[in-house]
Amino acid sequence: MRFASxxxxxxxxxxxxxxxxxxxxxxxxxxxxxxxxxAIAAGALDRFEADPDKAPLPIADLTFAPVIxxxxxxxxxxxxxxxxxxxxxxxxxxxxxxxxxxxxxGHGAPILIPTETGEFELEGELAIxxxxxxRAIPESEALAHVAGYSVYNDASARxxxxxxxxxxxxxxxxxxxxxxxxxxxxxxxxDPQRLEIASRVDGVVHQKGTTADMLFSVAELIAYVSRFTxxxxxxxxxxxxxxRTEVGxxxxxxxxxxNLVEIEISGxxxxxNLLAAAEG
Numbered sequence: 001m002r003f004a005s006x007x008x009x010x011x012x013x014x015x016x017x018x019x020x021x022x023x024x025x026x027x028x029x030x031x032x033x034x035x036x037x038x039a040i041a042a043g044a045l046d047r048f049e050a051d052p053d054k055a056p057l058p059i060a061d062l063t064f065a066p067v068i069x070x071x072x073x074x075x076x077x078x079x080x081x082x083x084x085x086x087x088x089x090x091x092x093x094x095x096x097x098x099x100x101x102x103x104x105x106g107h108g109a110p111i112l113i114p115t116e117t118g119e120f121e122l123e124g125e126l127a128i129x130x131x132x133x134x135r136a137i138p139e140s141e142a143l144a145h146v147a148g149y150s151v152y153n154d155a156s157a158r159x160x161x162x163x164x165x166x167x168x169x170x171x172x173x174x175x176x177x178x179x180x181x182x183x184x185x186x187x188x189x190x191d192p193q194r195l196e197i198a199s200r201v202d203g204v205v206h207q208k209g210t211t212a213d214m215l216f217s218v219a220e221l222i223a224y225v226s227r228f229t230x231x232x233x234x235x236x237x238x239x240x241x242x243x244r245t246e247v248g249x250x251x252x253x254x255x256x257x258x259n260l261v262e263i264e265i266s267g268x269x270x271x272x273n274l275l276a277a278a279e280g
Contacts (some may be wrong), residue, residue, distance in 0.1 A: 001016060002188070003015065003048075004062070004064065005068070006022065006065055007102070014035060017059070022057045024056075037071070040233045064108050068234045071236045072235075074104075075225050081209055081213050087150070097167040097241075098172075103171075103172050104179050107178070109175075109271060117160060118159060119159045120254055122155040122207070124152075126152070127242060128239055130234065145222060145231065150182060157169075158170060178263075180271050189268065194212060199263050200261070201259050209243060215240075221239055258276075260273075260274055
């Protein structure tokens with residue numbers, strides 16, 4: 001199953017993706033689960049009830065919101081691929097930092113290049129959306145706590161990342177984290193360690209990798225993160241980004257207004273965003 005969060009007119013909603021449309025929830029289901037996050041928390045995605053009186057909304061007419069517009073937590077993992085900072089072997093623990101929910105935009109929305117940076121770069125990542133609450137979740141049970149997966153562009157102001165030994169400042173400018181287009185259920189992604197990731201700028205591949213090369217698997221990340229913070233339905237873990245191609249590692253890799261960035265993950269979809277200059 002696939003789900004999307006969106007704006008249609010001035011109304012925020014969500015629904016199940018079927019073909020080139022999004023099926024809306026019935027009034028009773030929407031009353032009980034007014035948001036996708038609420039439906040996840042209720043464990044209701046597999047019993048989604050469609051509205052028989054409304055036709056599916058064409059995907060082409062929707063303004064996508066971030067898949068989970070208001071996650072309680074966005075936990076980001078750094079240098080989690082063998083070809084991105086992992087050349088010296090696996091560290092003892094995953095590097096962790098935080099992104100704030102109000103920095104997110106949806107599929108098709110502009111990503112805003114901060115005026116304060118001259119080194120703005122993409123980072124294509126597999127996003128894990130928590131489905132069941134838990135604390136100190138055993139690795140053997142971790143995947144049962146996943147509602148589904150999506151695509152994340154954890155774009156970075158590199159120069160601001162270097163202001164301290166924490167990455168937070170470079171990751172939290174407004175409009176810099178893109179998330180979508182869909183939440184893809186675990187029924188469609190039975191093994192999250194067998195996915196291909198490619199990041200493109202104006203059609204040119206800047207990153208290419210496979211989740212098989214993660215230093216810490218999805219299950220290991222859930223187990224580790226849940227040891228220091230309780231995970232709740234709708235929380236998001238951005239699982240790290242693969243290394244860059246020769247083009248993506250070149251001196252001109254920094255993003256500019258007008259660039260089209262696409263992050264594609266096999267079996268999940270393509271997150272696409274134009275780059276624009278932030279105001280002021």
